Structures are given as structure tokens and as C-alpha cells.
Amino acid sequence: MKFTATQTEAEVVITHEDVDRAHDRVRVSDARARRGFSSNARLLWLLAGPGVLVMLGENDGPSMLSYAATGARFGIGFFLPFVVVTFGMAIVVQEMTVRLGAATHRGHAELIFERFGPFWGWFSMIDLGIGNFLTLITEFIAIRAGLGFFGVPAWAAVLIAFVVLYAALMSHRYWTWERITLAAALFNLIFIPVALMTHPNWHSVGHAFATWKPLPGFNKDTLLILLADIGATVTPWMLFFQQSATVDKGMTTKDIRFGRIDTVLGAALASAAAVATIIATAPLFAHQMTTGNYEAAEFAQALEPIIGHFGASLFALGMVEAGIVAAITISTSSAYAFGEVARKPHSLNLPVGEGKSFYAVLTLCAVVAAAIVLIPGLPLVYVVLIVNVVAVLAMPPALVFLYMLVNDKEIMGDLVSPPWANILSGGVVLTLTAAGILFGISIIAPNIFAALGGK
Amino acid sequence: MTKKNIIPPPPSDQTWVLSSLEPDQLVKAKKHPIPRRHLKGPELLILWTLRLYLLFMMAVVGYQVWIAAR
Numbered sequence: 392m393k394f395t396a397t398q399t400e401a402e403v404v405i406t407h408e409d410v411d412r413a414h415d416r417v418r419v420s421d422a423r424a425r426r427g428f429s430s431n432a433r434l435l436w437l438l439a440g441p442g443v444l445v446m447l448g449e450n451d452g453p454s455m456l457s458y459a460a461t462g463a464r465f466g467i468g469f470f471l472p473f474v475v476v477t478f479g480m481a482i483v484v485q486e487m488t489v490r491l492g493a494a495t496h497r498g499h500a501e502l503i504f505e506r507f508g509p510f511w512g513w514f515s516m517i518d519l520g521i522g523n524f525l526t527l528i529t530e531f532i533a534i535r536a537g538l539g540f541f542g543v544p545a546w547a548a549v550l551i552a553f554v555v556l557y558a559a560l561m562s563h564r565y566w567t568w569e570r571i572t573l574a575a576a577l578f579n580l581i582f583i584p585v586a587l588m589t590h591p592n593w594h595s596v597g598h599a600f601a602t603w604k605p606l607p608g609f610n611k612d613t614l615l616i617l618l619a620d621i622g623a624t625v626t627p628w629m630l631f632f633q634q635s636a637t638v639d640k641g642m643t644t645k646d647i648r649f650g651r652i653d654t655v656l657g658a659a660l661a662s663a664a665a666v667a668t669i670i671a672t673a674p675l676f677a678h679q680m681t682t683g684n685y686e687a688a689e690f691a692q693a694l695e696p697i698i699g700h701f702g703a704s705l706f707a708l709g710m711v712e713a714g715i716v717a718a719i720t721i722s723t724s725s726a727y728a729f730g731e732v733a734r735k736p737h738s739l740n741l742p743v744g745e746g747k748s749f750y751a752v753l754t755l756c757a758v759v760a761a762a763i764v765l766i767p768g769l770p771l772v773y774v775v776l777i778v779n780v781v782a783v784l785a786m787p788p789a790l791v792f793l794y795m796l797v798n799d800k801e802i803m804g805d806l807v808s809p810p811w812a813n814i815l816s817g818g819v820v821l822t823l824t825a826a827g828i829l830f831g832i833s834i835i836a837p838n839i840f841a842a843l844g845g846k
Numbered sequence: 847m848t849k850k851n852i853i854p855p856p857p858s859d860q861t862w863v864l865s866s867l868e869p870d871q872l873v874k875a876k877k878h879p880i881p882r883r884h885l886k887g888p889e890l891l892i893l894w895t896l897r898l899y900l901l902f903m904m905a906v907v908g909y910q911v912w913i914a915a916r
Binding site: 788 | 863864866867871872873874875876879880881883885892893896897900902903904906907909
């Protein structure tokens with residue numbers, strides 16, 4: 392329900408969403424009014440969130456599975472620095488969404504629809520919808536598999552995931568939702584102690600970062616892992632989520648610096664967890680264990696002889712966390728995008744009564760994905776295999792929309808991208824497109840792929 | 847519907863909200879669409895090229911899944 396208030400001559404409608412957001416902004420203004428280190432620390436505490444959440448949220452079930460497969464298939468080598476570089480790409484891309492959200496106070500889907508029209512808007516929504524839905528299924532696969540390690544039945548695993556999802560939602564406050572989800576997301580770092588338990592050879596780790604060696608062979612397997620690892624860090628839902636969350640949090644152009652720090656901090660934490668996962672599963676490569684069809688819990692089982700039951704349990708819990716946090720952020724991203732396009736209220740500050748469609752879409756996405764995972768006999772492994780690849784393939788069109796919006800002087804004013812940022816983002820688009828084309832060639836024209844040096 | 851939904855804040859609070867938020871942060875302001883931008887030829891070419899690229903690559907992924915499933 393809305394009410395009206397009069398400010399000067401114009402009639403202004405204030406909603407509860409506005410009131411909640413204003414509360415958050417007052418705290419930011421108070422912190423900004425002070426000086427010194429404690430003021431900056433307080434501002435970072437208040438303004439950090441979307442960046443850390445999007446980066447740790449993208450360390451999801453299929454992503455951690457990709458990193459685990461990378462360690463088991465290739466050991467410690469080229470992929471350690473490569474994964475860190477992919478997070479560098481993610482920073483370049485996500486920083487643009489912070490600027491867009493802070494400058495326009497509009498979500499990503501909303502801007503595409505309004506600036507480019509419904510024809511292109513629907514294309515990007517279909518890309519997002521398909522990608523999000525497939526990814527959401529894989530999150531529940533990770534949750535089911537991770538809890539399966541502890542003997543929890545599939546239905547109970549799904550129920551636990553819903554309890555956590557709703558515990559975060561029921562506050563009906565963006566701030567509370569963000570803090571609960573952030574606390575859950577930090578458990579992603581559980582992969583670091585698991586890596587330490589494997590007693591890694593630090594000389595090899597240092598050598599890999601310094602030289603990018605040993606290099607993997609150039610073949611279809613390497614290409615698939617390469618694509619999966621890229622897809623584990625840059626995906627379309629991240630663009631939509633971080634921009635919408637930046638808007639929902641009420642960030643303004645004054646907050647962009649902290650939005651950037653938040654994004655870099657998130658990338659640093661997420662890349663540490665990703666590198667740790669590769670290091671954790673590297674012993675499987677060193678012990679020459681086969682990893683052909685490993686799923687989340689099977690990695691934990693395979694690691695048990697090396698790191699013991701406690702270490703394997705931590706690994707399985709890490710997979711559960713990855714799935715739950717991503718299920719929360721991805722379903723929220725879908726709900727934001729739907730609300731923006733349908734011009735329905737879309738905010739985590741909304742009471743259920745005012746945000747029925749927002750919460751309904753969020754719930755529906757999670758329920759359908761979870762229900763699919765519970766259908767016995769479905770070839771879920773194929774979904775897991777392709778989901779990151781699909782994310783990489785869908786990124787170039789999404790990035791071009793982002794590039795056009797962030798260089799649109801009419802909506803961005805002085806905050807349009809500087810030339811160096813455009814060169815970097817152009818490089819990301821070309822890299823992703825080239826990786827996708829190479830993948831396509833390896834599938835439909837293996838002879839040409841072999842001529843290029845692949846096997 | 848909760849009590850929070852039906853009781854408007856007092857006028858002093860309304861002023862406080864308006865002074866805390868930027869004008870285009872208000873929910874009401876977001877109801878006004880941003881004007882449409884006219885896409886130029888090269889932009890349309892890039893968008894269409896990437897759209898066809900994506901459709902083609904999705905078919906490739908479908909083919910790969912089909913091969914793997916066999």
C-alpha cells in the first residue's frame with residue numbers, strides 16, 4: 392500500500408521500500424560525515440555486499456566442480472594463474488555494473504528494455520532466463536550431492552536449502568538479507584583449510600604462478616575445462632544481479648569507489664577459494680586417480696583417503712554452501728529481472744504484500760529447479776557439464792549490451808567508461824567469443840581443430 | 847498485510863526520506879521510463895551477429911549433449 396506526501400509543489404509518493412532505503416542511506420551519510428580510518432572502515436562495512444556476494448555467489452556448485460575437475464585432471468600448473476586472470480576479467484566486467492547502477496538507479500534488464508526496446512530486451516531476458524534456470528538446477532544438484540555425503544536424503548537436502556533461502560528472505564529488508572547471505576557466502580573459504588590439509592608443494596604452487604607451467608596439452612578436454620573455468624567466473628546473471636543489488640542497496644555515484652573495492656574484495660576472496668579448490672584436488676592428479684565422471688560428493692569421497700573424513704566432510708560442506716548461496720543469488724537475480732521488465736515492484740525491502748510477484752518468481756524459480764533435481768533417473772550430469780559452457784557462450788551478447796549502456800553519455804553523463812576500460816572490456820568480449828568459437832570448431836569440425844594443433 | 851503496510855509515516859518522516867534519497871532513487875521516479883535510444887547500423891550489425899553466434903553455438907552444445915547421451 393502506498394501513501395502520498397507533499398514536498399514543495401510536486402506530489403511525491405513514498406513507499407515502504409523508499410523508507411527502508413532511506414534508513415540505509417542515513418547510516419552511510421553519517422559514516423561519510425566523519426573522518427579517518429574508522430570512517431572508511433565503517434563505510435566499507437555499510438557499502439560492501441553486492442560485489443562480494445556476486446563473486447562468492449559465482450563460486451557456485453558447477454564452478455567449484457569445474458575447479459575440482461581442473462585440479463584432478465591437470466594438477467598444479469597453468470590453471471592456477473589462469474583462474475586468477477579470469478577473476479580479473481570478472482572485475483573489469485562487474486565494475487561497469489556498479490557504475491551503471493549507481494548512475495542510473497535502474498536494474499540491468501530495465502535499462503536494456505528501456506534504452507534498446509523490447510525486441511532486444513526479450514532476447515537478453517531469454518538468455519538470462521535459460522542460463523539462470525539451468526544454473527539453478529545445478530545448484531540443487533550440488534546441495535543434494537554435498538549433503539548426500541553425510542547420508543542426507545535428496546528431499547531433506549532440498550528442504551534444508553529452502554529453509555536457508557527463506558531465512559534470508561523473511562526479513563524483508565535488503566540489508567538483513569545481504570548480511571545473512573554474506574555470512575553464508577564466507578563459508579566458501581572452507582576450501583582453503585581443505586587445500587592446506589593436502590600439504591601442497593608450495594614450491595610447485597609458486598612455480599605455477601610465476602611461469603604458468605606446466606602447460607596442459609591442447610585438446611578437447613583442456614578446452615572444455617578452460618571454458619568451464621571461464622564460465623565459473625563471468626556469467627550473465629552476475630551482470631543483472633550486481634546492478635540490481637547496487638540499486639536496491641541505494642548506492643549513489645558517491646559510493647562508486649567503495650563499490651569498486653567491494654568488487655575487488657569479492658574477486659580476491661573468490662579466487663582464493665577457487666585456487667584452494669584446485670590445490671585441494673591436485674593430489675587426485677598426483678595419485679593418478681581417474682576423475683572421468685566425478686560429481687560433487689564423489690570428489691569428497693575420492694579425497695577421503697588423503698585428507699581424512701574431517702577434510703572430506705569440509706569439502707562436501709563447501710559444495711553445499713556453494714549451491715545454497717548461488718541458489719539464493721541466482722533466484723534473486725531472476726526475480727529482479729522479471730520485476731524490472733514487467734514493471735512490478737522488485738526489491739528485497741518489500742513486504743510480501745507489496746512484492747507478491749517478486750517473491751513468487753523467486754520462489755517459483757527455486758521450486759521448479761529443486762523439483763527437477765528430485766526426479767529420479769534424470770541425466771543431471773549433462774546439465775552440470777554444459778552449464779558453464781552455456782554461460783561463456785551467452786556472455787558476448789550480454790557484454791555488448793553492457794558496453795553500449797556504460798558508454799551511453801545520455802544516461803551515464805561523466806561516468807562513461809574511460810578508453811582503457813573499453814579496451815579491457817573489448818578484450819574480454821574477444822577472448823570469450825574466441826574461446827566459444829574454438830569450442831564450436833572442436834565439436835563440429837575436429838579435423839580443423841586438429842590442424843590448429845589440437846588433439 | 848502487516849501493520850507496517852497500512853500506517854504511513856508522519857509528515858516529518860516523509861521529509862526525512864526525501865532528503866535522504868536522491869530524487870531518482872524514489873520508487874515513483876523509476877516509473878518514468880528512460881527514453882529509447884536509436885540503434886545505428888554498426889550497432890545493429892554487431893547485435894545481430896552475436897545473436898546468430900549464440901543461436902549457432904547453442905545448437906553446437908545441443909549436438910554435443912546428444913552425442914554424449916548416445
